[in-house]
Amino acid sequence: MVVGKVRALAVCFDTLNDSNAPVFSGGELVSGRVLVDVAGDVRVRSLAVTARGVAKVRWTESRNAAASTAYTQNYTEEVEYLHHRDVLIGSAEERDEEDAAADEGGVTILHAGLHELAFSFQLPQMALATSFEGKHGSVRYWVKAELRRPWMLPVKVKKEFVVFEHIDINTPLLLAPQAGSKEKTLCCWLCASGPISLSAKVARKGYTPGDSIQIFAEVENCSTRVVVPKAALYQTQTFFAKGKGKEIRQLVSNLRGEALAQGKSQSWEGRVLKIPPVSPSILDCPIIRVEYALVVYVDVPGGLNLSLSLPLVIGTIPLHNATSRTSSISISSSGSASTWAGVAERPEGGPLSGAGSVSVTLKRGKSPTIHRWMRIPEMLFAHESERANIFGGKRLTRTSLDALKHECVHMGGAKSTNDQFQRTTSRLF
CATH class of the missing domain: 2.60.40.640 (Immunoglobulin-like)
Known part of the structure; x- marks a missing residue:
């Protein structure tokens, strides 16, 4: 009797992203196929897939216990994020059994050709660590397939996949x-x-x-x-x-x-x-x-x-369109305006030029809040060229900035108008 041969064992993921790379996040379904290419008939006791996700660190340090005694201290630690096992061929009772005996029962015959066996599992609904490779540690996720045959060494293959724990930079803290x-x-x-x-x-x-x-x-x-x-x-x-x-x-x-x-x-x-x-x-x-x-x-x-x-x-989730924000602060000069949305992001264009005026633009006709008023001096202080143009070339010092802050707090509490702010800046500068 001619014994068949396993020519290849491979793991392939079903990916839906544009790059065709196996990238997933917590709670998502991971699916794929185990490919087994055999020449002739092959007797298989079991084919199992194991999914693991592990963060691991390791480094060593040299220590001196005495003048002539030295030793090495090892530092290791491990955190497991994922452990899932599924049997594609074989009975449930054989999930963890070693192939110690060549029993005629419980054996599956794979005929010559390519065989595809599907697998799937769901990543835990928790904060998974993002895949990472560092000098003293790593975070890795992988699927391992193991084919066992009677009286023969097992055939193994392992393939890694990437996990991203998404960080949305559109939160108030990160904005x-x-x-x-x-x-x-x-x-x-x-x-x-x-x-x-x-x-x-x-x-x-x-x-x-x-x-x-x-x-x-x-x-x-x-x-x-x-x-x-x-x-x-x-x-x-x-x-x-x-x-x-x-x-x-x-x-x-x-x-x-x-x-x-x-x-x-x-x-x-x-x-x-x-x-x-x-x-x-x-x-x-x-x-x-x-x-x-x-x-x-x-x-x-x-x-x-x-x-x-x-x-x-x-982060992993990029900045959304700035137009979705509810308010803006603009500095206008000689009829043109340069808008800073929400957190006063500077546009790509060059600095403003010419003599200008400070104005606060709010949607729906709302008056500036105290918070909005207090942010104006800091933004002006951070932009040398704009404040030089706005205040006719006069330098905005820390002393005048504090005075402007005080006036802005007062005006914010009184729901002051833009004209009041103009008069205040003119008086201070």
Whole structure:
């Protein structure tokens, strides 16, 4: 009797996306087929598929117990997100039995040719960790098919699929602007130079791969050194095991400004930093975290840099159409208007030019709220070119900004009109 041969064993997924890649999310149905190509008749005891999803971390550290004694400490941890097993050929009683005996009963004959056996399972309705490959850990999902035959070694094949835990950046938290400011004074023994000041702002906290981050920043150099403003997007991978953490920081993209001599200043009016294809943020996995931060900093030769870190979240669901928002703030100049929707996102065009006026535009004729009024000064302060044009070239200092804030709070509480706001800005400037 001629014994048949298994020529190939493969796993194929049924995918419906445009890229034809096996990509799924929590709660979705995963389906596919196991392909078995045999030459001649093959006696099969069982064919089972097992789906697994595991987050795993591992790293080692060297320790010194005494002056002449050293050892290696291993740190490992594992979290299981998925474990599903199904038998495609064979009885239910043989699901977990080892093929220890070649019993004539319970054997299925596969005749020569290609055989397709369908499988399906549903991903858990829970927050699954996004697929990820890092230096000290990973999150992987896969399906393994195992074909067992009497008196022969099993044939196995494994194929991975991708899981995305979706992050929608259209939530209020991720649409909120991120801003900050810092100042430092350089010292050399008993002599101190003037301060270096830095302020930076981005339109929102949430972005997706391929987006462009528009950076608005101001740097003023009153020190005696030549400094350079820069910006960089960093990814931080943090791995946890046995109560200890291991952190890896990687540069994603960066940009460089012009060198600043003593007494000079520089403004970034929407300098663009593009986000390359990167892994989304992982925030809910107990042993692996992937976080992002935009670091705007001043490179100080021979000294510590002045650095400002703005935390960001890289999501999977991109920004919706800005026209769906309910209100807008616009700065109009010489009859033209440039609209900032919701969180004051700057359009692609250049800065406004010519003498202009500040106006607040609200839909349905509603009066500005206190919150809206209080946001106007900060937005004006963040845009050097616009405020210079709006206020006839006069500089909007922090002192005048605080005064304008106070007036805006008063007007917001009194449901003031745009004309009242115009009169206030004219009086203050």
